[in-house]
Every structure is written in C-alpha cells, then in structure tokens.
Amino acid sequence: MKNILLPICLFFTIGVQATFAQYHIRGKVTDSQSTAIQAATIKLIGQHKTAQSDQNGFFTFTDLKPGKYQLELAYLGYQPHRKEIQIKDADVQLSLQLEPDSRELQTVEIMGRTEKSYKNSVSYAGTKVAAEIKDVPQSIQYVTKELMADQGAVRMTDIVKNVSGVNQYTFYDDVSIRGFRNQGGVGSNSSNQLFNGLRTFNGFWRQNLLNYLERVEIIKGPAAALFGNVNPGGTINKVTKKPLDTARRSINLQMGNYNTLRTNLDFTGPANSSKTVLYRLNLGYENANSFRDLMFDKNIVIAPSLSYVPSSNTRINFDAVYNKSNSRLDRGQSIFGSNDLHSTPISLNVADINDFLNEETYLITTSLTHRFSDKLTLNASYLRTGYRQDLFEHRSTSFAVDKQGKNIENLALRRASQRHNEQFSDSFTAYLSSNLHTGKVEHRLVLGYDYNASTIPVGSSQMDAAGYRLKDGTIASKYVAKDSAKYVFYNYKGKMIPMPNVPSFDLSKNEHSLLSVDGYVYAANNTDVVVPFRSEQHSVYVQDYLSYKRLKLLLGLRWDSYISHLNYSTPQLEKVRQHAFQPRIGATYAILDNINAYATYTTGYNPQDARSQNPNAGGPFDPMTSYLLEAGLKTEWFGRRLSATVSVYDIQQRNVLYNALDPDNPDLLVQIGKDKSRGIELDVVGYIAPGLNVLATYAYNHARLDGANAGADTTYNNQQKPNAPKNQGSVWAKYVVQQGALKGFGIGSGVHVVGNRTFGFQGQKNIVPSHGPGYTLVSAAAYYTINAIQLQFNVNNLTNRTHWVGGYDSSRLYPGSPRTWLFSTTYTF
Known part of the structure; x- marks a missing residue:
C-alpha cells in the first residue's frame, strides 16, 4: 500500500x-x-x-x-x-x-500616434510633410494627450499653460502667444487656429471640451509661408486622435467640486481582419457648475474617425467633431471704481437667471494621400466648419449715474442683448510632395494650392437694450445732465437717479433675480458677428526642404490673394482685393547627433477687415505686416526620450488697429506704427527614467507698442502689451513606481508662474485698472493603476490663491479659479 x-x-x-x-x-x-x-x-x-x-x-x-x-x-x-x-x-x-515603419512618417497624419509619453517627435504642420521637430528651423511646441490626461486638462487654457510664451487672455478661447493675441473667433475673417493643419475658427465665447485631441501644437511666429494670414506670435494647431491598427478602448469618469461630472469614451482599432479599415470614436459628456455666480456648462462631444488603407500607396481619412453646449456667457467680474480688484468677490457676475448661451459646432474633415511612386505623393484635404449661436445676456457696460451725471461706482449699468449667429468656413489644400536628389543633396519639394472661405450668411441678427429711458417712451444712448427734464427718474437709496432701459446691478448687494424682460426697448446692433460677410483666400506656394550631411535648409515662397466681400448679399456688394508674397528661410545644423542649431526668417501678412476700411472708423488702413527673426538650439537627451529647446526671437508687426477711445466716435480706430515682441524661451519635455515624465518652460517676453497716440490723454507708446507678462513659466513632473509593493502608484506636482501684466493700458487713467498682479499656482496629483483600472486625483490651485488671468476694464476682469479637485477613474480594455 x-x-x-x-x-x-x-x-x-x-x-x-x-x-x-x-x-x-x-x-x-x-x-x-x-x-x-x-x-x-x-x-x-x-x-x-x-x-x-x-x-x-x-x-x-x-x-x-x-x-x-x-x-x-x-x-x-x-x-x-x-x-x-x-x-x-x-x-x-x-x-x-x-x-x-514608413507608415509612421507618412506625408499626412492619418494613422494614429503610438507614442505614449509627454514627448512627440514628428510634426506635419511645420513643413506640410512629416518631419522630426528637431529638424524644423522654427520653434514648434506641443502638449500631448498623455500630459493632458495626467493634469486633468480639458480645455485650451488648461493645455497651453504648458507651453512657453503662451498666456491666457480671458475666460474665452482666447490666448496670447509671444504677446500677440490669438483670437480668430466668430466674425473673424482671418482665423488663427488650425484643425489638423487646415484653417478654421472657434466659437470664442467659451471653450469646448477637447477629449478628442491627440495633441495641441503651437507653431511659434508668423507661419504665413505655409498658412497665409496668421497671428505673428504663433498658430495653434489642434490634432485629433487618429485610428490605430491595434485595439484600444477606455472609459473615463470624472467627478469634481462645483458639481462637476464628466464622461469620456475612446474606442479604436481595426474594423476588419485585414486592417484596411480602422476606426476611432471619442465621446464626451459634461455637466458642471462654476465658482462664478450663475455659470454652468452642459456639453456633448461626438468625434468619430475612419481610415481606409486599401494599399500601401493610398490612404483616405474621415474626421468629424460635433459639439453641443448649453451655458451662460460670462463677461467677467465688475468692480467698484477702476482699480480695486478686491472691491467685489471674484464670483460676482452681473448676468441674470434668464440668460443663456446655446452653441453648436461641427468640423468635418476628409483627406487623401496617394503615392504615385517612391518619389511623388499627392495630398489633399478639405475641412468644413459650421457654427450656430443663440444668446441672451445681461452685461455691464459702465457705471450708472446720478442726476448730476456723476458715476455711482457700486451700481453697474447693464445692457441686454439677443443674438442669433451662424458662420461657416471651407478650407481646402492640395499639394504634391517629391523626394529628389541632386548629387549628394536630398530635396523634399512641396508644391501646393490652398483655398479658404469664411461666411456669415443672411439671417444672423443682434438686438440690444441699453441706455436711459425718456419720458416720451424712447431711449437715449447716454445721460446728459443739462437735459435732465427729458429723462425718467427712479428712487435709489433715497436719491432720484436716471432710469436705465435695463435694470442696473447693485455690486454691493450682489443679488440675482429673474427679471421681467418684456419691457426692454431694443434696437438693432449691426455688430461684426451678425452682418452678412464673406472673405476668400487663394494661395499657391512652393517649398524645398534640402538636406546635405548635417545641414538642412528650408526655403519657401507663398503668394496669397485675399478677397473681402464688403456689403455682402446686398446690391452694393464691393470686392476688396489684397495680395501678398511671403518668403520663408530657415536652416538647421546638427552640431552633435543630439544637438541641432537653427535659425529662421519668415514674414507675415494680415489684410485689414473690409468693414474697418470705412471712413467712420478712420479708414482705409494699410494691411498688417510682420516678420520673425529666430534662432536657437533643439536638443534630445536620454536616448531621445527628453527634448529641450531654447530660442531667442524678434517679432515686429506694423499697422495693427486699436480703438481710439474717442467718446464722440466709438467706432474710430487708430493704427499703431510698430507692435514689437522680443524674448527668450525654454521648453523641456519628455521621459527621463522609467515612470518619470517631466516638463519645464520659461519665457521672457518684452512686448510693447510704439508709434501712435490714441486720444488726447492716452498714449500707447512704449506700453507693455495687454495681458502679456514679461516673465512666466511652468514645471510639472509625474513619477509612477515601477516595481515592488507600491507598483502602479504615482504622484504628480507642478507650479505655474505668471508675472505682472497690464490690464488695458497704463495710459488710460481712471478707465481700467492698470496693474494685473502676477501669481503662482501649485497643482498636485496622485495615481494608482491596478490591472486595467487607473484611479487619479488632481488638485489645482492647491494654495487657493486669488488671481486674475486677464482683464479689459473695470466691468470685464477675469479671475482665475480657486482651489479645485477632480477624481477620475479610467478603465482600459
């Protein structure tokens, strides 16, 4: 046994x-x-x-x-x-x-990026062909989706704080780059934003969720040789997530203070066994309140993408982004007088409960790349952007006055506006790229044509209720004390004062109610965002990207024709035509295998809006022209996992328009002689060791105005440009334990510093607060990954610092958010 x-x-x-x-x-x-x-x-x-x-x-x-x-x-x-x-x-x-794998260095970005760190190696927008960023003779910075996710960044101003020289200007989709404001919103005929390398515009008044982005690129300086009329400080390119040929799926849930709730889904992979059809679908939902009174955001994002790769020679891609949002328009904080930023709480808002801002945006892109041979490739892309807005708002315009016409500095005079706006743009680009050799010199030639049209069709409108009530039932735009007998008065704290068309807001009480708006007297306001308008741009360009041993040269020339349709859709239609040649010269030299020196000269051109050319505005005005001189070093370390760029630059722009501040002619503009910006920038980003990702930026920017006076008591000369700090920088690091009992646990921390700025101009005494105080914000995060689940906790403004990200005047200041927290759960399968 x-x-x-x-x-x-x-x-x-x-x-x-x-x-x-x-x-x-x-x-x-x-x-x-x-x-x-x-x-x-x-x-x-x-x-x-x-x-x-x-x-x-x-x-x-x-x-x-x-x-x-x-x-x-x-x-x-x-x-x-x-x-x-x-x-x-x-x-x-x-x-x-x-x-x-040549697919990863395709001529247009159709296949998805497989890098999974803060570092991005390749840009398509910088040269219109796939080129390593270190070889492009111009500063191109970026923020990847991995960095966005680690910081809990969901909107543009959350993202761009990680790039040197970029500063938030307002609450809106509105930043400055190297001291030049990057607007390009509704009503603009010269948008400064790109979507997958194609010109588009933004809704401006609020920031959309950006869960569908692979990365955000900032091409520093006037990249007019590639894209035509753009901001001389830089151009923002939003690159969407593209399909991958391997299956990846994730579901992300976020909860935070101010009743914040978000859900994000990201599914990608092959749609068939042969992997000739690839798909990606990003969905987003948000329901969140704000530290600002009455403010909220409800958003839906649907972003599908398809790639068809029938052979190694042909690729077709389709991208779409649809965003629907319901919110209120936040015009900023109003304060007593003109200089005391702390005279009202940063939560104060003069909006009303019945205000609303409803927006719908869509962007649809189709693109094709076909390789005829190893030496010749055709690329063609088309983007359609559509935008619709319905708005009702109450906003502060100035202070109410007493019977003698003196300001009552705790009583904000308000205006009510009803607006319906639609705008569309069409962008098309087609170019041939060719790889050739002449002896030992390699050429990457690009010959292309661009077309862009922006249209505000008939049907948009805006009605404003403002001013003071007269006894005859009409409205006066302003109060004149000598004619006080004509006005209606009411009792305010025991004093009889002129009655406004729209009830004023008592800043000292800060109380909101559901106003009865039926009695408002409205008048049409033909603002730029509602007047029918159309602009077109036709462009041809040629570029040669030469390589010889350690030297690379980038030579480009572009011809643009701008057509503005003045009095569009009327019998008085007049086409205003402007033309420009834009050269671009740049060189990169590999000092060592990991250190490249570069220098560039490029020009910019922006036609003046045809609507500003009328005599009432002081026109016609000369077009805006600019140039960039830049030099620097681009380096890579730790086996190309960490990149560092240092650059010095000089930008000058001529003939920019500013309001002349003439009380008798509010439409009068003044043209600045020179708009200058000089500075130095440093950007470090990448992966140092297993589990350790870092980012560091610094910018010194001396941006000033020179060459014109505006108004009898106001000078623009030698003033630092508005909302453009001389010094700013950011540091962020994340470390995840790679082994042992704490494997999967990580921490992150960062500091964002913004120096003193000017709100408005220092010369405008008693009109705007001249000093925007600097601030330092601290953020922190914790992560834990177990199998397919990641838990994440972010805290921003850890020290609860009161600060202002920008401002116009005493009625429109933009305070930053107090301490916020966000808890996220991500399941990947």
Whole structure:
C-alpha cells in the first residue's frame, strides 16, 4: 500500500507546484543597428499587463503562470511586432528587434500616434510633410494627450499653460502667444487656429471640451509661408486622435467640486481582419457648475474617425467633431471704481437667471494621400466648419449715474442683448510632395494650392437694450445732465437717479433675480458677428526642404490673394482685393547627433477687415505686416526620450488697429506704427527614467507698442502689451513606481508662474485698472493603476490663491479659479 501511495503523493505535489508556479518574461528591445530602444510599449494581449523598456532596452513581466501568451511591441517609427510565447517550467528570455515603419512618417497624419509619453517627435504642420521637430528651423511646441490626461486638462487654457510664451487672455478661447493675441473667433475673417493643419475658427465665447485631441501644437511666429494670414506670435494647431491598427478602448469618469461630472469614451482599432479599415470614436459628456455666480456648462462631444488603407500607396481619412453646449456667457467680474480688484468677490457676475448661451459646432474633415511612386505623393484635404449661436445676456457696460451725471461706482449699468449667429468656413489644400536628389543633396519639394472661405450668411441678427429711458417712451444712448427734464427718474437709496432701459446691478448687494424682460426697448446692433460677410483666400506656394550631411535648409515662397466681400448679399456688394508674397528661410545644423542649431526668417501678412476700411472708423488702413527673426538650439537627451529647446526671437508687426477711445466716435480706430515682441524661451519635455515624465518652460517676453497716440490723454507708446507678462513659466513632473509593493502608484506636482501684466493700458487713467498682479499656482496629483483600472486625483490651485488671468476694464476682469479637485477613474480594455 505504501508503495502505491508514495507515487500518487509525489505526482499530486508536482501537479500542485506546476499549477501555482510563477515565472517571468524578460527581454531587450533593439533596432536594426542593435541599439537599445527606450520607452517602447510591450503588452501581453488579454492579460491587462503592460511594460515599457528602460534606458537599456530591458523590460520584465512577472508572476506569470505556465501557458501560451501573445506579446505585442510598439514604438513610434517602427513596425508593430507580435510574438507568441510558451511558458513551461522556466523563465523566458527574449531579444526583440524592431524594423522602421514608413507608415509612421507618412506625408499626412492619418494613422494614429503610438507614442505614449509627454514627448512627440514628428510634426506635419511645420513643413506640410512629416518631419522630426528637431529638424524644423522654427520653434514648434506641443502638449500631448498623455500630459493632458495626467493634469486633468480639458480645455485650451488648461493645455497651453504648458507651453512657453503662451498666456491666457480671458475666460474665452482666447490666448496670447509671444504677446500677440490669438483670437480668430466668430466674425473673424482671418482665423488663427488650425484643425489638423487646415484653417478654421472657434466659437470664442467659451471653450469646448477637447477629449478628442491627440495633441495641441503651437507653431511659434508668423507661419504665413505655409498658412497665409496668421497671428505673428504663433498658430495653434489642434490634432485629433487618429485610428490605430491595434485595439484600444477606455472609459473615463470624472467627478469634481462645483458639481462637476464628466464622461469620456475612446474606442479604436481595426474594423476588419485585414486592417484596411480602422476606426476611432471619442465621446464626451459634461455637466458642471462654476465658482462664478450663475455659470454652468452642459456639453456633448461626438468625434468619430475612419481610415481606409486599401494599399500601401493610398490612404483616405474621415474626421468629424460635433459639439453641443448649453451655458451662460460670462463677461467677467465688475468692480467698484477702476482699480480695486478686491472691491467685489471674484464670483460676482452681473448676468441674470434668464440668460443663456446655446452653441453648436461641427468640423468635418476628409483627406487623401496617394503615392504615385517612391518619389511623388499627392495630398489633399478639405475641412468644413459650421457654427450656430443663440444668446441672451445681461452685461455691464459702465457705471450708472446720478442726476448730476456723476458715476455711482457700486451700481453697474447693464445692457441686454439677443443674438442669433451662424458662420461657416471651407478650407481646402492640395499639394504634391517629391523626394529628389541632386548629387549628394536630398530635396523634399512641396508644391501646393490652398483655398479658404469664411461666411456669415443672411439671417444672423443682434438686438440690444441699453441706455436711459425718456419720458416720451424712447431711449437715449447716454445721460446728459443739462437735459435732465427729458429723462425718467427712479428712487435709489433715497436719491432720484436716471432710469436705465435695463435694470442696473447693485455690486454691493450682489443679488440675482429673474427679471421681467418684456419691457426692454431694443434696437438693432449691426455688430461684426451678425452682418452678412464673406472673405476668400487663394494661395499657391512652393517649398524645398534640402538636406546635405548635417545641414538642412528650408526655403519657401507663398503668394496669397485675399478677397473681402464688403456689403455682402446686398446690391452694393464691393470686392476688396489684397495680395501678398511671403518668403520663408530657415536652416538647421546638427552640431552633435543630439544637438541641432537653427535659425529662421519668415514674414507675415494680415489684410485689414473690409468693414474697418470705412471712413467712420478712420479708414482705409494699410494691411498688417510682420516678420520673425529666430534662432536657437533643439536638443534630445536620454536616448531621445527628453527634448529641450531654447530660442531667442524678434517679432515686429506694423499697422495693427486699436480703438481710439474717442467718446464722440466709438467706432474710430487708430493704427499703431510698430507692435514689437522680443524674448527668450525654454521648453523641456519628455521621459527621463522609467515612470518619470517631466516638463519645464520659461519665457521672457518684452512686448510693447510704439508709434501712435490714441486720444488726447492716452498714449500707447512704449506700453507693455495687454495681458502679456514679461516673465512666466511652468514645471510639472509625474513619477509612477515601477516595481515592488507600491507598483502602479504615482504622484504628480507642478507650479505655474505668471508675472505682472497690464490690464488695458497704463495710459488710460481712471478707465481700467492698470496693474494685473502676477501669481503662482501649485497643482498636485496622485495615481494608482491596478490591472486595467487607473484611479487619479488632481488638485489645482492647491494654495487657493486669488488671481486674475486677464482683464479689459473695470466691468470685464477675469479671475482665475480657486482651489479645485477632480477624481477620475479610467478603465482600459
């Protein structure tokens, strides 16, 4: 009996050990030159296990049972690699070699980016062909979706604080770059934003959710040689998430203070077994209140994307983004007098309960790339942007007055507006790119044509209720004390004062009520955002990107024809035509394998809006022209995982228009002689060691106005430009523990510093607060990842610092948010 039991027990023991045995997979990732590849992503399919190769290319998977596994390896610029692995009774050692993949350096961005860190290596917008950013002779900075996610950034002003020289201007989709305001909203005929490299515009009055973005690129300086009339400070390019040829799915839930609730979904992968059709779908939902009185946001985002790759020579892509939002328009904080920022709480808002702002936006893009041969490729893209707005608002315009006409500085005079606005734009680009050689010189030639049209059709309108009531039932635009007998008066705190058309708001009480608006007397307001309008732009350009050993030259020339339709859709239609040639010259030299020196000269041109050319505004005015001189170093460290750029620049713009502040002619404009900006910038971003991502920026910007006077008591000369700090910077770092008991736990922290600024202009005494105080904001985050679930907690403005991100005047100041927190849960499968 003993002889029988002994083998049985031994067999049972071996079986138990085999069942519960734990083994490892260890490996090294190299390229075709046997050089270690760092930060490559390695997955065990179906196991919810992911690793990244370290600085020596090594990776490890632990605690694996015997059996078969599918390993997947991905890294930007290389072909995806899959391998089947069998674990029997010992650890597995692997040596994995990746081959270059031309799909990752396509001429247009159709396939999705596979990098999964703060660093982005390739830009398509900088040269209109795939080029490594380090080789482009111009500063191009970016913020990737990974950095956005780690910081809990959901809107543009959350994102761009990570880029040197970019500063928030207002609450709206509105920033300054190197001291030049980047607006391009509704009513603009020269938008300064790009969407997948194509010209578009934004709704301006609020910021949309950006959960569908792969990254945001900022091309510094006037990139007119590529895109025509753009901001001389820089151009923002929003790059959407593209389909991947491997399946990835995630669901993200966010909850925060001010009753914030958000849901984001991101699904991507092949739609068929041959992987010729790829898809991506991003969905977003938001319901959130604000620290500002009466403010809220309700948003829906639907962003599908499809890629059709029938062969290695042809790729077709379709992208769409639809955003619907319901909110109120926040015109900012009003204060007593003109200089005491603390005279009212930062939550104060003079809006009313029955105000609303309803917006719908869509962007639809189709693009095609076809390679005729190894030397010739055609690219064509078309973007349609549509926008619709319905608005009712109460806003402060100035202070109410007493019977003698003196300001009552705690009583804000208000105006009510009803507006319906629609605007559309069409952008098309087509270009041939060719790779040629003349001796030892490599040429990447681009020859292209661009078309852009922006239209406000018939049907938009705005009605304003403002001014003071007269006894005859009409409205006076302003109160004149000598004619007081004509006005209606009412009792305010025991004093009889002129009755406004719209009830004034008592700043000292800060009380809101549901006003009866039926008695308002309205008048049509033909503001720029509702007057029918159309502008067109036709452009041809040629560019040669030459490479010889360590030297690269970028030579470009563009011709633009601008057509503004004055009195559009009327018998008095007049077409105003303007033309411009724009050169671009740049050079990059590789001092060392990881250090490039660069220099560039490029010009800019912006035609004046045809509506500003009328005599009432003081026109006609000369067009705005600009140039950029820039030089710097672009470097890469730690096996190309960390990039650092330092640049010095000089930008000058001529003939920009500012309001002349003439009380007798509010439409009168004045043209500035020179609009200057000089400075130095530093940007560091990337992955230093396993689990450690960092970002650091600094900008010194001396942006001033020179060459014109405006008004008898106001001078613009030598003033620092509004909302353009001389000094600003950011630091952010995130570390995730890679092994041990705390594996998967991470922390993040950052500091954002903005120096003193000017709100309005210092010369405008008793009109605007001249001093915008600087501020320092601290943020922190904690992360924990277990299998397919990540938990994340972010705190912004940790010290609860009271600050202002921008301002116009005493009725429109823009305070920053107090301390906020956000808890996120992400499930990836």
